[in-house]
Amino acid sequence: MLNSAPAATAPVLDVRNLALRFKDTPANIVDGISFSVREGETLCIVGESGCGKSVTALALMGLLPRSVARVTSGTAMFGGSDLLTLPQRAMADIRGNTISMIFQEPMTSLNPSYRIGEQIGEVVLRHKRVTRAQARQRALEMLDRVRIPAAASRLDDYPHELSGGMRQRVMIAMALANDPALLIADEPTTALDVTIQAQIVDLIEELQKETGTALIMITHDLGVVAEIADRVSVMYAGHIVEEGPVEAIFDDPQHPYTIGLMSSVPSIGPRSGRLATIGGLVPTIDRMPSGCRFSPRCPFVQADCLKAHAPLSTFGPEHRAACYFAPLETVFAEAAS
């Protein structure tokens, strides 16, 4: 496993204390999160819709319009510079070149007016000193690499001539055309058929192994996480509530939210009663609870939880959770005694 490489390798991207706020809202939508990802490593950011995953990705890409949201604190160090303070032009030179992104909606993410060969070639022409013919050659190569059959004949197809899965392959080809150091995939499989989802996840995994790019996969699909992640950051309402190696998160979750999330996954085997759910709803931005943002839904909530949210404390190698009462075994032990 790649994450067993010495932790000494400098991270490709190191995000510290990132906070984002939507215009005219009383609380941060993303409230001081930190994470990093190393070369060849896959970090999955997991959480429910609206927890701030996608906004985080867009902010890192410099694609969050200032009229919508702004960064209120934090740094995101990439290749020696802070992505959050780089001027627009410098950010544009990075996008599609050293950091690429794939989106959730393959059906609408390609420009309907241009052939896919042109669209892949465009990102190469934009960042590399190549001729049109070389860019086209690179586009063909990339179509081959994302396993599009008869790539040469597909080069001149328009997006509407391709299925959703094919279009997502094209998006991946586009994203990897310049061998980026970091790939951010924002729920790349959510909009696809289940069978296609597995193919796309496999493809991303294989291509990552081939190229050694760092990957941040944003998803709410724990199946995807189990398959692809080296490390996982669990987000809830703008906080990272737990982070750690994928095995630790699945086998030994510490935060009550992570525990709830894990037990809400159906498993194969004899059915044992109802599928567990987490009671309540994710708080909206204008009704953020003070203290721990999970407290209104937490079965273990105590007075302390409402005062301030718990800092991340360590439970194992790289495994941290933000709960005063973790590990919960101690709570149960105390209750029993």
Added chain:
Amino acid sequence: MLSYIARRLVIAVPTLILVSVFVFVLQKLLPGDPALVLAGEERDPEVLEFIREKYRLNDPVIYQYFHWMKAMLQGDLGISLRTQQPVATLIADKLPVTIQLAIMAMVIAFAIGIPAGILSAVHKGTAVDYIANFIALSGLSIPNFWLGIMLILLVSVQLGWLPASGYESPFTDPVKSLQTMIMPGFVLGTALAATLMRHTRSAMLGVMKADYIRTARAKGVLENAVIIKHAFRNALLPIVTLSALLFGELLAGAVLTEQIFTIPGFGKLIVDAVFTRDYAVVQGIVMCTAAGFILMNLIADVLYFLLNPRMRSSL
């Protein structure tokens, strides 16, 4: 593609027939006797009868209609009651003038309307947007005749930069031709520019929200290229359709503008023909305008197909 055009042309036939019936019937319903107009001061019943006989005004209406249709299919639009010239010749004389004026107006409308529309969409809600909208609203609100007269006063009378009126064929004297066309073209063009600007703005606003615009930015494409190459290219469809229709309207005659700048175009021909009850000319002009309009519609559709890969492959 060709079969599509052929199909559209066939569909155009019933439309044209309908237009011809309307034109003919409306003319017959109009009060006033063309024979009286033709006879002028003369009120001799024999002369009137001779004129009615000559122009078949005594025949049943249906018969008159079919007679007119038959001649028209042979390219004969009749003889002007007033000038005694063939209507086809009159139209062939005046149409190029109006086409030239229409092209001039469209060029000016594009040059103003499209950049203004793009700018106001990209800078939505800012001063740029408000200024562009203010100018567009002014363009729509200022009457053509007033703008025309003011321009003549300022540019021709005060400054003496351009001729106040007249027309010169671009084939005999291109420079003079352009000089005489600039002001009327501008007067017509500004009004169209306003419409074009509003449509460009709304089309661009819709497109700028699309996911593929975000993709283009995620590829590092610079903002100007995002706007022109990725957004405007997709906003073009409604703009092209609108432009073809606007052009069709221009061909139907810019009556006021042509009067103010005394341009011997289609509009002036129509007005003169209506005032003198010159039936043949009015009918010819309306048919010609209708055909032109249908043609522009067809061109709009063809362009629509050429610009839209999705439609193209469905043919």
